Amino acid sequence: MTGKKKIVQYVHGMVVLFVLWYGISALAELPVIPSPLAVMSNLVQIFYGKMMVHGFYSLWRIFAGVFLSTVFGMPIGLCMGYFERWDRILSPIVYLIYPIPKIALLPMIMLLFGLGDLSKIVIMILIIIFQVIVAIRDGVKSIPKEAYDPLYSLGAGYMDIFKEIIIPASLPKLLTSLRIAMATAISVLFFTETFGTQYGMGYFIMDAWMRVNYLEMYSGIVVLSIIGLALFIAIDILEERLCRWHCSRR
Amino acid sequence: MTGKKKIVQYVHGMVVLFVLWYGISALAELPVIPSPLAVMSNLVQIFYGKMMVHGFYSLWRIFAGVFLSTVFGMPIGLCMGYFERWDRILSPIVYLIYPIPKIALLPMIMLLFGLGDLSKIVIMILIIIFQVIVAIRDGVKSIPKEAYDPLYSLGAGYMDIFKEIIIPASLPKLLTSLRIAMATAISVLFFTETFGTQYGMGYFIMDAWMRVNYLEMYSGIVVLSIIGLALFIAIDILEERLCRWHCSRR
Amino acid sequence: MIETRDLTVVYKSRNSCYTALDKITMAILEGETCALIGPSGCGKSTLLKVLAGIIREFEGQVAIKNQPVMPKRHRIGFIPQNYGLLDWKNVYQNVTLGLRIKDGKKKIDRNDIAHILDLLGLKGLEERYPNELSGGQQQRAALARAFLLKPDLLLMDEPFSALDAITREEIQDVFLYVWKKNPVSTILVTHHVEEAVYLGKKIVILSDSPGRILKILDNPLFGENDLRNKEDYFQMCLELRKIIKEDWSK
């Protein structure tokens, strides 16, 4: 698909959402659901002066969180997918920790990691990493066993097997898990950026909410959603680059 | 794997976690991190009298949320994966809504759905459904195109193609998305069950937290994590049943 | 009757085009068998995929019974070169796939299936999944699917390539037996000159890629009893081999 066509699509999607939003806000006629027009004009007003700095803080936290989760989660997921033993030992632990609402561990994390960015990123990682691990593990498990045969007969070591088979074959699932991780990271900002900081989109939205300023709150949401869209598009482009064999299928 | 072996594993996993937790709690010596022994004895005391009812409320909300998310999300994901057109039209919308922190839409959801179970389940669905959609869409996209050839040459309709190819071939990914959805549903309880109800594990944990009763809070977390484990095991068993072709690979 | 007129197929990959078939014009009468011979990579599979309705982007005209290819209307039995078995269905489910889709579940005649499976030496393997079969067994399962369907048009891409010499002759005779009961227009791709002479009433020889029609031979020997032991047969094979050798080395 050409870049131009894509842009048309995304604009199209935005327009659809706007119309929907407009409809709901017109029906509700309550400041709880401000009209998108009001939000956009507010957004334009406050973006440079007030919001951009929050956006950058959040971006860096998203990057750090997703990056670290992938760096730690990917190898674990890959190993759990490939080595029966790892899966046997680790999956009960993952299954037990995954469903815990990590926010409930906030007091513990703040005590261990303080109030700064570190504890924010730790929470983010705690939330995201399990999604990454489970998605990658399942992806690796779904590689047909025959795919390994050529490498086994070559006596390839684990490094080669990971490099030549497991990583490329599970790359599409890896990107799926990246998508999910990223979206989660963004929505988690909302909890992590409410303490110990005065910067970040999460803080911005929460602060606006506390001040019952729904216009600003929705401006923040719009910006967050555009950040998300941009990152999603980046992953789509990455996929087209990396999985050419995959896209080239008829 | 036999059932007995599995149980041994899970017990093993729990023991490992307990030892870890014990270590941390012993090092920290803080009420914020109570010792697992204290938590377990507290849990045993309060489980029947106090906690079980919360557990059942939460279970039903988890089921409702996951079930409805799957019922709505699966067809959308399948269609987005198979029909280029659906993907083109819907993915910008999904990419825009997915990263929004849904809790920020609380006022809107309360306005539309009130304070009761409905709005709790709507939030849950809003959070989960996009994970389901994206995971299933990506799963369907990764089916090799040749797999469709036999059905195309038979002139099979869409229903047949979904039934014979898309659903069975993406079943493992479907289960992955179910796993992620479920874990998310559980941790989302923590936000949805804090208003408009006095029942549910989310309420229980939050209430204990506000009362600074870390023993009860951790008891709640342990129960939540065991609920999660049980549901994960259920999905694993489902997988073994449904994907026999998948497991039977050498 | 199957007719193609100036059929040209071009594969488009990322940044290049590749002409696989170049102006193929041929006709096969109702109930006739046609053997397709051509050097590796000349476009035989491509031609079959066009007739099976899998490749829908081509230039020129293709007609089955004076209609454009419509897998929905026609009953096409297609055996792809890689057998086209569905990994997630066992032999029985794979074999009955065509019947299920074309006639619905109820019309399945278990005796008929048992008979064909027996003829093809697949008895006792009904419950196996494709990855638990040997190559030849997989190929025979694909043949069973096509035979059971009782198609109007049978397209077979190297259908006996994975069979040993003896089984091959047996299965060729099974094909003739099925075909005689119900003479269906058939195109089979083969690399065996003997097979072409034994099974093809018409023999079409394609040129090296891009595939063009070099010669269309009528085979007077087709259908004679005990053909394999006749002197004429050897002569015809030798002759054909000579033609091929001359034409392809040009």
Next chain:
Amino acid sequence: MIETRDLTVVYKSRNSCYTALDKITMAILEGETCALIGPSGCGKSTLLKVLAGIIREFEGQVAIKNQPVMPKRHRIGFIPQNYGLLDWKNVYQNVTLGLRIKDGKKKIDRNDIAHILDLLGLKGLEERYPNELSGGQQQRAALARAFLLKPDLLLMDEPFSALDAITREEIQDVFLYVWKKNPVSTILVTHHVEEAVYLGKKIVILSDSPGRILKILDNPLFGENDLRNKEDYFQMCLELRKIIKEDWSK
């Protein structure tokens, strides 16, 4: 030297066992070629997989140069029946896979590769992915990989099955050319009696499943020049065919 003694392989599926090979005892001398003939499903591929170190659960002894099978130590060129190309690598990457793993990236000799690709008629296809190749081209890519590796032991499972008669003879000669430069112990599975006589110094005939050794023939004609046009060759083929027919129908 390759030796097996009482080699028995049993496949275990969910609730049944299946004996694929039954007490195979055979020996192939250093630098000898051996053609393996057997009815479909008798366990030829299984035997090759054992020698390639892919199937590691078997009874009896298997030794390559008096050592147990150790793909890490030996240099095994294995062509599986389904070619074993990696979908996510293009032809060039697939063909050099063995070299990369055994010798590292640096030792790759581009001239050698170009030479082999040329001999096998793959020139110009280096950038294609396997799913953009015809069946025969895929098979030739697999052959290129094995030839380039210059292995100690070459295992080929029906390596010419997807090639047309003429290409087949050419590629058989390519094999002999490569083999003569570097006489490697070779086992090839074939369904062609002619191929067995042309390429096998030793011809091993297996029984119907479970595979047992029926006969081991020494082929005095192997290696003679212009063999294909000699009367002896025809005689030998006829004889072999007779043996097979008698033995297998028992």
Next chain:
Amino acid sequence: YSKEAMKGNNVYQESITIGILPDVDSIPFIIAQEKGYFQEEGLRVTLEQFKSAVDRDSALQSGSLDGAVSDILAAAFAKDNGFPMVITSMTNGSYKLLVNQNENIDDIQGLSGRDVAISKNTVIEYVTDKIMMEGGLTPDDIHKVIVPKIPIRLEMLQKGKVVAATLPEPLATVAIKEGAKLLNSSDHLDINPGVFIFTAKAVEEKSGAIQAMYRAYNKAVEFLAKESPENYMDMLIEKGGFPETVKGAITLPQYTKAAVPSEEEVHDVIAWLYKRQLIKNSYDYEELVNDQFVR
């Protein structure tokens, strides 16, 4: 008409839904509910428990509640953003500035340049600022650390991650009980930004019910004044979500019968908000407060 309702075999004529938090401001409502005072007034009251102020405000703004235990700041914010809300009475709450037990600080001056945990743009920050000014500091002299979740703020204080924190009751009592030192409190300064607010719609449509609610509220205040805390503490702990440990330790505020907040109180809060540009307009007392129910 309350007598009639009672005779009429508990046929409830009007119902209202109010939001409460686990704080001391909400105690009279819990008492009124549990002691059946609402029922006596022929009123069906649904008390919705919230665990955070934003949840409560969202419910109020989306029309799920008729009224809520809240504060002047929330009322001003709502007003400023177009939500028609009215302050109908004040409630009695208490906010305390506490210092970690190991710190050698015993006046406000000692906090200069130190970490104080608060939540931003809330009544907590307002009270903190007031305390600073009373003690001779400006709000900028301390380093405000934002920790919105109250239990976490408590924990940070206890573990010395911050030097001081402003906490509402009943968690302030928990902190004191475990050693934290009280530096100053809203009671001490005689400020009380806690108020009860109703939506304009409820004021219009349910004025009878609101009056009845306040009658019940006053009964509860009477009850609180005469009864000793042991007699109802267990009930509060169970129904109000209070920590077990406050039992016997907490000193509840002096509950007053329903009355409107003083003009000065409201004015101070509005001035504070306006100065910090948290609201666009400065509001008069009359614009925010409706005294018809508690006159």
